[in-house]
Amino acid sequence: MLEVRHINKSFGGIMAVYDCSLNVEKGSITGLIGPNGAGKTTLFNVITGHYKPDRGEIFFQGHDISGLPPNKIFQKKIYRTFQITREFAQMTVLENLMLMPEAQTGEKIWNTWFRPGSVRRQEGEIEKKALEVLEFVELVDLKDEYAGSLSGGQKKLLELARSMMAEPEMVLLDEPGAGVNPTLMGKLTNNIRKLRDEKKITFLLIEHDMDLVMSLCDPVIVMSEGRKLAEGPPETIQKDERVLEAYLGGQYR
Amino acid sequence: MEIGGIIAYLVSLAIAAGIYAIFCMGLNIQWGYTGLFNIGIAGFFCIGAYTTAMITTPAPTGVYAKYVHQLFGFNMPFIFGLLGAAVICGIVAFLIGIPTLKLGEDYLAIATLGIAETFRLVFNNEKWLANGARGLTGLPQPLQKLLEDWFDLAPRYYNYIYLIIVIIIMVLIYMLIERAIRSPWGRVLRAVREDEVSAAMSGKDIFRFKMQSLVFGAMVMGVGGALFAHYTKAISPGMFTPLYGTFIIWVMLIAGGSGNNKGAILGAYVIWTVWIGTQLLTNLLPYTLKARGPYIRFLVIGVLLEVILIWRPQGLLGEEKKVSTMRDKDST
Numbered sequence: 001m002l003e004v005r006h007i008n009k010s011f012g013g014i015m016a017v018y019d020c021s022l023n024v025e026k027g028s029i030t031g032l033i034g035p036n037g038a039g040k041t042t043l044f045n046v047i048t049g050h051y052k053p054d055r056g057e058i059f060f061q062g063h064d065i066s067g068l069p070p071n072k073i074f075q076k077k078i079y080r081t082f083q084i085t086r087e088f089a090q091m092t093v094l095e096n097l098m099l100m101p102e103a104q105t106g107e108k109i110w111n112t113w114f115r116p117g118s119v120r121r122q123e124g125e126i127e128k129k130a131l132e133v134l135e136f137v138e139l140v141d142l143k144d145e146y147a148g149s150l151s152g153g154q155k156k157l158l159e160l161a162r163s164m165m166a167e168p169e170m171v172l173l174d175e176p177g178a179g180v181n182p183t184l185m186g187k188l189t190n191n192i193r194k195l196r197d198e199k200k201i202t203f204l205l206i207e208h209d210m211d212l213v214m215s216l217c218d219p220v221i222v223m224s225e226g227r228k229l230a231e232g233p234p235e236t237i238q239k240d241e242r243v244l245e246a247y248l249g250g251q252y253r
Numbered sequence: 254m255e256i257g258g259i260i261a262y263l264v265s266l267a268i269a270a271g272i273y274a275i276f277c278m279g280l281n282i283q284w285g286y287t288g289l290f291n292i293g294i295a296g297f298f299c300i301g302a303y304t305t306a307m308i309t310t311p312a313p314t315g316v317y318a319k320y321v322h323q324l325f326g327f328n329m330p331f332i333f334g335l336l337g338a339a340v341i342c343g344i345v346a347f348l349i350g351i352p353t354l355k356l357g358e359d360y361l362a363i364a365t366l367g368i369a370e371t372f373r374l375v376f377n378n379e380k381w382l383a384n385g386a387r388g389l390t391g392l393p394q395p396l397q398k399l400l401e402d403w404f405d406l407a408p409r410y411y412n413y414i415y416l417i418i419v420i421i422i423m424v425l426i427y428m429l430i431e432r433a434i435r436s437p438w439g440r441v442l443r444a445v446r447e448d449e450v451s452a453a454m455s456g457k458d459i460f461r462f463k464m465q466s467l468v469f470g471a472m473v474m475g476v477g478g479a480l481f482a483h484y485t486k487a488i489s490p491g492m493f494t495p496l497y498g499t500f501i502i503w504v505m506l507i508a509g510g511s512g513n514n515k516g517a518i519l520g521a522y523v524i525w526t527v528w529i530g531t532q533l534l535t536n537l538l539p540y541t542l543k544a545r546g547p548y549i550r551f552l553v554i555g556v557l558l559e560v561i562l563i564w565r566p567q568g569l570l571g572e573e574k575k576v577s578t579m580r581d582k583d584s585t
Contacts, residue, residue, distance in 0.1 A: 048454065074456030086454075088447035091440075095577055098437075099444050102456050106437035106579065109465060113429065116579070119436055123580035144574065166455070 001026040001202050002047070002078075002170060007056035009039075009046050016042040018226035020056075024170070029196055029203040031217030031234075033210075035247055039226040040206045041083060044172050048080045049073040060170070075102065079163045080172035083206075085155040089148025093139060093158060096147045097130035098123075100165035130165060137161045137191060153184040160191055164199075171195075173205035177212050185209075189216050214238065222246065264412045266529055267522075271419040272480045274521035276502045278423075278430055278514055279473030285512040285572070286434060287466040288446035290358045293365030295498025296372045297342045297471050301478020302488045303376065304341045305334030306389040309483075323389060324382045331395035335422075335479045342475030346468045354463045361467075369499065376490040388489025392482055419480055423518070426473055430514055433469075436579045442466055443512075443576065496551070501528065504558050510568030519569055528554065 002024040009017040017039040024030045032040050045051045047058055049070040058066040060076055068076070088096050104126070105111050106119035134140040137157045142150065147158060156176055163171045176192070177185055189212060195201045207213050213220060214234040222230040222237060224246040230237060237243055276294060283289040312318075312326035327333075349368060353361045377386050395418055400406040406414070433439055441462050444452040453459050482488050492498075501524065509520020531553050535546030542549070561568065 050450070050454075070450075070453040071456050071458050074454060080454060082451075086448050086451035088444050088451065090447055090572070091443055091576075092574060095440060095443075095575075098577060099440050099452075099457075100455055104437040107441055107457075109433050109438045109469070112433045112436040112438055112579070116432070120580050123437070123577070127580060146574070162455070 001028075001061060002204065003059040004043070004047065005057045005059070007043065007046055007058065008054040009042055009051055010054060015226050017046065017053075020223070020227045022221055022228045022231070024202060024204050025219075026202055027196065027200060028219065029192060029205070029217050031213040031220040032204060032206045032223060033208070033213055033220060033237075034223035034229070038223040038246075040223055041174055042226075043223070044080060044174055044206065047073075048078065048172065074166070077167070077169040078172065079166045079168040079170075081156075081159040081163060081174055081176065083174040083178065085152070085159050087147035087150070087155055087158055089146060091147060092144050093134070093147050093150070094127070094130055094143040096158060097133060097161055097165045098126050100162055101126055101129075102166070133161050133164045136164065138187070153180040156180050156188060157184065157191075160188065160195075164195065168201060170202040170204065173203060173207075175206055175208065177207055177209045185212065192216065261409070261412065264416050266525065268412060268416050268419050268484055270522045270525035271416070271423050272477050272484065273502060273505060273525055274423055274518040275426055275477035275480065276474055277505045277509065277517040277521045278426055279470040279477065280502055280506050281470075281511065281514060281517045282430060282434075282442075282466055282473065283470035285506065285517070286439060286442045286446060287463060288358065289354075289463060289467055289470075290362040291365045291467070291470070292362050292495075292499055292503070293367070293369030294474060294502050295493045295495055296365065296369030297345070297474035298478040298481070298498045299369070299372045299376065299490070299493035300342050300345055301338035301475035302482035302493070303383055303389070304338040304475065305331075305479035305482050306392055306488055307383065308337045309334040309393055310389060310391055321389075322380050322382075322384050331393065331483060334483070335476055338475040338479035339472040340475075342478070343468045343472040346471030347464065350464045350467045354460055354467065366495075366499075369493075369495070373490050373493045386490060388487060388491075390487040392486045392488070394483055394486065415484060419484075422476065422480065426476065427514055427518065430473070432579070434514070435577055437577070438462075438465075440577050501554070504554060506568075507558065508561050508568055510570040510572065512572030513568070513570045516568050516570035523569070524554070524557075527557065 004020060004022050007017050007020045020039065020043060034040055046053050049068050049072065052067045057064055060078060065073060065076055105115065105122050111119055131140060134143055137160060139154065139157055139161060142154065150158060176188055180188060192203060196203060205217065218233055219231055220234050220237045221228060222243050229246055230240050230243050276298065280291065280294060283291045307325060308327050308329050309331060310326045311328035313321040313323050349364055353364045376383055379385055383389055394411060394415065396414060397411055400414060441452065441457050444457065445459050445462055449459050505520040505524040506517055508524050510516025531550040535543065535549055538546060
């Protein structure tokens with residue numbers, strides 16, 4: 001589904017991602033783990049068009065997407081969330097969701113003046129869908145609150161809800177579990193699993209919470225020093241010598 | 254002052270405030286909804302006024318041409334001046350937007366400020382295009398001749414008619430903006446204002462939306478400039494200073510409520526009334542302080558701005574919580 005080939009990305013003298021290659025299978029929930037500074041988030045930024053790679057290619061469903069701007073990447077049906085949530089704070093939860101659908105009729109200014117009927121109709125449909133999604137993530141009671149006033153965990157759910165509105169084929173989650181309490185966390189993982197099973201969405205997620213990774217992800221990819229170190233089912237990764245060394249520096253063995 | 258004089262005074266106040274309300278709504282599109290930091294409103298004010306002047310006045314001929322250095326004049330009706338002002342301002346905004354909108358917001362601020370001053374100084378120094386520092390005079394007033402000929406309307410009552418024209422245009426612009434803002438188009442603008450990166454990640458072409466916002470806002474400002482020019486009937490570069498052309502409009506928008514079109518109009522009327530009111534008050538000052546009157550007025554407006562920012566940062570009418578209201582009633 002997603003193929004990363006020999007990607008390089010450096011900032012000044014620091015090679016954040018170095019000759020990184022990896023594959024994500026369709027319909028999988030792939031975990032991406034690694035020590036701090038391994039280049040996981042940078043790789044996400046390169047995949048989603050936030051940074052241009054210095055070298056290498058990225059293929060999504062057979063198409064070369066390397067170097068496309070973020071809005072074009074979105075149009076290829078890839079959506080990402082951020083480590084620190086980036087909701088539209090001064091807009092309501094409902095409007096945060098209603099923004100997402102692509103190429104809405106009413107996004108063209110003249111349509112709002114000359115074709116109000118079809119804009120209205122589409123807005124009704126989008127709102128209905130947004131309410132369904134809010135129902136799914138159990139945020140419907142908060143629909144008219146400012147997104148900025150939600151708790152950290154609720155914002156993570158909002159991000160997931162937004163990704164559902166976008167109807168993506170693949171979602172990249174950057175630490176979906178960070179700062180989320182166990183109850184909400186259970187909800188979050190259930191939702192991710194449900195989305196994979198029902199909507200056939202492929203997930204690639206960065207996470208430091210090993211319990212979450214081991215219970216949710218298969219396979220798990222380990223990154224270290226800007227490249228892929230190991231890949232496999234969670235059980236094997238847990239026992240992999242190289243992975244332990246990367247995390248613990250080797251001296252604890 | 255007899256009662257008729259007071260009413261005439263109020264009418265002229267309402268006209269000026271109405272024109273400022275139009276500028277305020279233009280700025281509200283750019284700043285209130287999109288977060289574009291335009292501090293060169295005076296530039297669009299100036300371009301709008303000069304465009305309509307060149308379109309609606311005839312080119313000077315005969316002896317007159319020796320004294321008035323006006324390059325051309327089309328002698329066309331008011332409405333063409335209005336539309337022309339909007340179009341030219343839109344084009345200017347587009348050209349400013351190309352290099353600056355891809356950069357951070359500070360660059361747009363610097364560029365708009367610089368360009369506004371450049372326009373003013375060019376018009377002040379040229380002697381071939383629009384009569385330099387002496388400016389242009391004799392702008393026609395819409396319907397004036399018609400009303401005089403057919404209804405014997407005395408010129409001193411003309412301002413009532415002009416007030417109606419300003420209000421009609423103001424309401425029309427208000428409706429156009431409201432419709433656009435309450436639709437998905439406005440929703441994308443607000444998303445860009447809140448978080449550009451996230452908006453781009455949500456598939457929106459942010460450059461395009463910022464450009465549309467800048468151009469639309471500038472066109473509205475152009476209409477304001479044109480209305481102002483036809484109200485004063487004479488324009489000169491000295492009118493388009495940053496104080497009257499930019500600063501006071503920002504104060505109006507912040508006071509009224511950034512992100513609310515009703516607030517933009519209310520702010521224009523409130524601040525303009527205060528501004529005019531302080532003029533009356535400074536007349537009451539003791540003789541020794543009178544010469545400092547204008548500066549005391551700036552001080553009052555500045556202090557007022559501070560008070561608003563501290564006590565009511567969202568303005569008199571803040572942004573509404575539910576903005577996207579354009580949808581079928583039965584589906585909600």
